Amino acid sequence: MLKKILDNKACAKCQLCCIFERYEVWETPVFTEEIKNKLLKLRPDTKFISKDGGYIFRVEKLDEGQLFSCPALDKQKGCILGDEKPFDCRIWPYRIMNIEGRRAITISNICGELFNRPLSELVSFLKDGLADKIFAYADSHPEIIKEYDEMYPVLLMEKK
Numbered sequence: 001m002l003k004k005i006l007d008n009k010a011c012a013k014c015q016l017c018c019i020f021e022r023y024e025v026w027e028t029p030v031f032t033e034e035i036k037n038k039l040l041k042l043r044p045d046t047k048f049i050s051k052d053g054g055y056i057f058r059v060e061k062l063d064e065g066q067l068f069s070c071p072a073l074d075k076q077k078g079c080i081l082g083d084e085k086p087f088d089c090r091i092w093p094y095r096i097m098n099i100e101g102r103r104a105i106t107i108s109n110i111c112g113e114l115f116n117r118p119l120s121e122l123v124s125f126l127k128d129g130l131a132d133k134i135f136a137y138a139d140s141h142p143e144i145i146k147e148y149d150e151m152y153p154v155l156l157m158e159k160k
């Protein structure tokens, strides 16, 4: 979904958004039933829990400095789900968050590849159709909406 602005090769090399520290477990992607089942066929040991109509990984308690690597990540090839990865991953580092009852699109600073682009470029890409797609998906899958985290700059608020 971000192919126009995000180079696949840069993502395959970086993989930061697929590996989580204990403070980032809330950031793991939300799966639909269909994508969860696809991953379970490829990685049968993966543990999920249901959440608000979707599924997230069941992550055992992590110690300080310990990392959780997404079961779909192949360190050599990247994501084994290819183009069928969860919506969260397809729009990363954009995020949809709830700010006092209003939906907003924010951006994570973990993705240096996009975060360092001019703000105008990041917003213009959203206004070019991506924001509509994100809001439409969130209408049918509200489980992807995270509570606002002030570490995430707000790029666009939904119109009232």
Ligand code: SF4
Binding pocket: 017, 018, 019, 029, 070, 071, 072, 073, 074, 078, 079, 080, 081, 085, 086, 089
């Ligand atoms: S599903 Fe794929 S893209 Fe998403 S976090 Fe896991 S490995 Fe990364």
